[in-house]
Amino acid sequence: MASKIEKIYMALIAMEKDGGTDVSPSILVITFLYLVAVLSVPLYAPQKLIWLAAYPIIASEVYGIGYSRILYRSLWILPLLAIIGMFNPILDHTEAFRINGLLISRGWVSFISILLRGVLALQAVVIMVTLTGFLGVFNLMMRLGFPKVLCTQLLLTYRYLFVIMEEAINMKRARDSRGYGRKSYPLGMWGRFIGQLLIRSTQRSIRIHRAMKARGFSGVFPLVSIKGWDKKAWITFFGWIIVIVLLRFVDFSYYFKALIRN
Amino acid sequence: MSHHFVRYTDVHYRYNDGTEALRGVSLEIKHGERVALLGLNGSGKSTLMLLTDALFYPTSGEVNVGDVPVTEKTASMIRRSVGFVFQDPEDMLFMPTIYDDVAFGPRNMQLPEEEVMRRAENALTLVGLKNMGEKASYQLSGGQRRSAAIASVLSMEPDILLLDEPSANLDGKARKNLIEILNKYEHTIILATHDLDLAAKICHRAVVLEEGRVKLDSPIESLISNSELLKEMSL
Numbered sequence: 122m123a124s125k126i127e128k129i130y131m132a133l134i135a136m137e138k139d140g141g142t143d144v145s146p147s148i149l150v151i152t153f154l155y156l157v158a159v160l161s162v163p164l165y166a167p168q169k170l171i172w173l174a175a176y177p178i179i180a181s182e183v184y185g186i187g188y189s190r191i192l193y194r195s196l197w198i199l200p201l202l203a204i205i206g207m208f209n210p211i212l213d214h215t216e217a218f219r220i221n222g223l224l225i226s227r228g229w230v231s232f233i234s235i236l237l238r239g240v241l242a243l244q245a246v247v248i249m250v251t252l253t254g255f256l257g258v259f260n261l262m263m264r265l266g267f268p269k270v271l272c273t274q275l276l277l278t279y280r281y282l283f284v285i286m287e288e289a290i291n292m293k294r295a296r297d298s299r300g301y302g303r304k305s306y307p308l309g310m311w312g313r314f315i316g317q318l319l320i321r322s323t324q325r326s327i328r329i330h331r332a333m334k335a336r337g338f339s340g341v342f343p344l345v346s347i348k349g350w351d352k353k354a355w356i357t358f359f360g361w362i363i364v365i366v367l368l369r370f371v372d373f374s375y376y377f378k379a380l381i382r383n
Numbered sequence: 384m385s386h387h388f389v390r391y392t393d394v395h396y397r398y399n400d401g402t403e404a405l406r407g408v409s410l411e412i413k414h415g416e417r418v419a420l421l422g423l424n425g426s427g428k429s430t431l432m433l434l435t436d437a438l439f440y441p442t443s444g445e446v447n448v449g450d451v452p453v454t455e456k457t458a459s460m461i462r463r464s465v466g467f468v469f470q471d472p473e474d475m476l477f478m479p480t481i482y483d484d485v486a487f488g489p490r491n492m493q494l495p496e497e498e499v500m501r502r503a504e505n506a507l508t509l510v511g512l513k514n515m516g517e518k519a520s521y522q523l524s525g526g527q528r529r530s531a532a533i534a535s536v537l538s539m540e541p542d543i544l545l546l547d548e549p550s551a552n553l554d555g556k557a558r559k560n561l562i563e564i565l566n567k568y569e570h571t572i573i574l575a576t577h578d579l580d581l582a583a584k585i586c587h588r589a590v591v592l593e594e595g596r597v598k599l600d601s602p603i604e605s606l607i608s609n610s611e612l613l614k615e616m617s618l
């Protein structure tokens with residue numbers, strides 16, 4: 122049976138392998154703009170984020186990925202965000218507003234804001250990676266003039282993550298096969314496990330890097346084929362920019378209310 | 384590098400922990416020769432190959448590929464003409480798909496993308512992975528991974544081919560296919576292996592290493608047919 126770490130590993134690999142179907146440089150810029158839009162929303166105005174939430178939905182449907190997949194892949198970050206945002210409701214009790222007399226503090230408002238912000242940002246990134254694969258993202262960054270060495274570093278760091286996971290899977294299998302169905306291990310054993318894992322994955326990374334050098338790798342990752350900025354790329358590019366700017370700056374609720382009133 | 388000979392002159396190599404892996408290897412391998420590198424576990428075969436591909440440098444002595452001494456300065460030039468299939472295919476496959484792995488070398492050589500594609504597809508076909516390019520390495524069997532690693536080097540069309548234990552994990556069919564590929568190969572082959580039968584089917588010359596020294600250098604025929612000698616070489 123696949124362990125949790127194997128499942129994560131498979132999901133990451135699948136995500137990466139599916140990518141590359143539509144590697145157009147515009148997606149990187151669009152995603153970046155969207156992130157700026159999301160992060161620039163004031164902390165105490167999470168209602169403005171609601172409209173920006175439309176982008177991942179529209180984009181995932183337009184690109185045929187399906188929003189449920191994106192949602193599923195982005196929710197794992199919630200606990201992490203909850204830890205980051207946890208202190209806001211604890212520390213900040215000043216009143217933000219009341220719902221039927223129930224006091225909602227600014228702390229809770231900013232907490233919600235952090236959760237939403239994180240999930241939305243991640244969704245946009247997941248859409249991009251689903252479209253291009255991580256390799257595609259790094260290649261696009263290079264295309265757009267990011268320093269090649271930096272991109273290669275990022276890419277290698279990212280690959281290192283896989284190496285660690287592969288080694289962990291192997292070690293876990295080896296351990297379980299001799300563990301006679303044992304489910305938990307003493308703390309000291311975990312310490313040794315992690316130490317061993319780091320040594321093994323470092324050794325393996327050295328060998329991988331060596332094999333890369335043997336095939337002419339000189340510190341800069343070779344570009345995979347990427348589409349240029351053709352007419353279609355420009356059109357989608359401006360289309361998305363307009364959508365994002367509208368979602369960020371126009372208060373649709375105002376028009377909705379007006380519509381309902383009429 | 385018009386003449387792709389490989390020459391080792393009194394090569395010593397010591398690992399960081401003090402292990403003397405090579406203790407004075409001298410050899411000359413001419414262009415087009417096919418040499419089997421034999422010897423027990425830990426006798427220094429892999430180390431010698433790493434030195435040949437400018438991945439390690441001799442602690443003392445000299446390695447020459449063609450007229451070029453193997454040094455840090457000449458490394459990238461050396462690696463262009465020397466192809467190296469590592470002992471462990473896991474170390475060679477790290478891209479999202481097998482195709483990307485096989486195209487990695489040619490892309491590093493900055494060949495045009497059509498040429499990259501031609502070479503990658505050609506190499507994949509050669510090793511019998513024609514329609515497997517889009518798979519991720521974890522989706523392949525151990526033997527297929529081995530074949531993919533071999534393809535990732537064949538696509539570079541090297542003048543000197545180093546293979547470290549290439550038949551491990553291969554089934555009968557894939558092994559036969561490998562022998563066929565290598566026998567068609569016109570350039571120099573250095574093959575480290577414990578598979579004597581494979582060595583005999585591909586190579587003309589046998590070099591036996593023992594504790595980092597050359598213990599025997601002879602035509603492979605005379606080694607294989609001499610059971611006394613085989614025993615003496617612990618093969």
Ligand SMILES: Nc1ncnc2c1ncn2[C@@H]1O[C@H](COP(=O)(O)OP(=O)(O)OP(=O)(O)O)[C@@H](O)[C@H]1O
Nearest residue numbers: 398399400402404423424425426427428429430431
């Ligand atoms: N990274 C390393 N650090 C220290 N010693 C090493 C290292 N790699 C290999 N050695 C040692 O160097 C010697 C030669 O190893 P090498 O890998 O070249 O042997 P080999 O002939 O390829 O063996 P095998 O048939 O098992 O592959 C061995 O004694 C080995 O223990």
Ligand SMILES: [Mg+2]
Nearest residue numbers: 428429470547
């Ligand atoms: Mg070896």
